[in-house]
Amino acid sequence: MxxxxxxxxxxxxxxSRYLAVELLNELAPKYKLRKIKESEYEHLRSLSIPQRCQAINLPFYKLPILKMDLTKKYRRATASLxxxxxxxxxxxxxxxxxxxxxxxxxxxxxxxxxxxxxxxxxxxxxxxxxxxxxxxxxxxxxxxxxxxxxxxxxxxxxxxxxxxxxxxxxxxxxxxxxxxxxxxxxxxxxxxxxxxxxxxxxxxxxxxxx
Structure with a gap:
């Protein structure tokens, strides 16, 4: 049972899906990422994580470091979620x-x-x-x-x-x-x-x- x-x-x-996109776009210049357009969001949901990384020009090995940055930025938006x-x-x-x-x-x-x-x-x-x-x-x-x-x-x-x-x-x-x-x-x-x-x-x- x-x-x-x-x-x-x-x-x-x-x-928090849209917050994640917003924060990724904020970090785009730092990591030299391609910014995500709103019209792309549903398509990205259908991709695997490695495919998403490729779509925004994020080398897979940088993903853990990016995730740490995202987690730190997340806190400031907690009250609005x-x-x-x-x-x-x-x-x-x-x-x-x-x-x-x-x-x-x-x-x-x-x-x-x-x-x-x-x-x-x-x-x-x-x-x-x-x-x-x-x-x-x-x-x-x-x-x-x-x-x-x-x-x-x-x-x-x-x-x-x-x-x-x-x-x-x-x-x-x-x-x-x-x-x-x-x-x-x-x-x-x-x-x-x-x-x-x-x-x-x-x-x-x-x-x-x-």
């Missing part, structure tokens, strides 16, 4: 139903806590930063070990293919959401356990997977 639901943060709980419409209500229902809720994200715990406090979201038992963009599989494994959780006791909710891959490595079930960073067809190609298009679907999907 599912005891624990782990959430990604950016794109899953918080609407909004939760995904309907997600707060779903979190409340899951918590009231006895679920333990956590966030595991590549964003910093400082940024996450600032957003949660500003938006009066207080349903989470644990908040963990996985550090780098591609460290989630190790972070999930460490989390399961630390809290003595069987992988069958856990469901992860995320919006990117890298979330799906990290969960598959740990044999953790994952619900992929289409309102975040990666396009629906990209997510479907990674074969999540469930794929949903509306936050209101989440509660019933979690119950059906227990």
């Amino acid at each position: 599912t005891k624990h639901v782990i959430f990604d943060f950016d794109g899953t709980i918080v609407e 909004q939760a995904i419409d309907g997600i707060k209500e779903v979190l409340g229902k899951l918590k009231a139903g006895g679920m333990t809720l956590s966030i595991l994200s590549s964003n910093s715990t400082e940024n996450i806590n600032a957003f949660l406090a500003h938006n009066n979201i207080n349903f989470f038992d644990y908040i963990i930063s996985s550090g780098g963009l591609f460290g989630k599989d190790k972070a999930i494994k460490s989390f399961l070990t630390k809290h003595r959780l069987n992988n069958k006791d856990v469901i992860y909710v995320g919006d990117e293919c890298r979330d799906i891959c990290a969960c598959q490595k740990n044999k953790v079930r994952i619900i992929a959401v289409t309102w975040g960073y990666d396009a629906e067809e990209l997510l479907a190609g990674c074969h999540p356990d469930a794929l949903i298009r509306n936050p209101l679907e989440l509660y019933n999907i979690v119950l059906n997977m227990t």
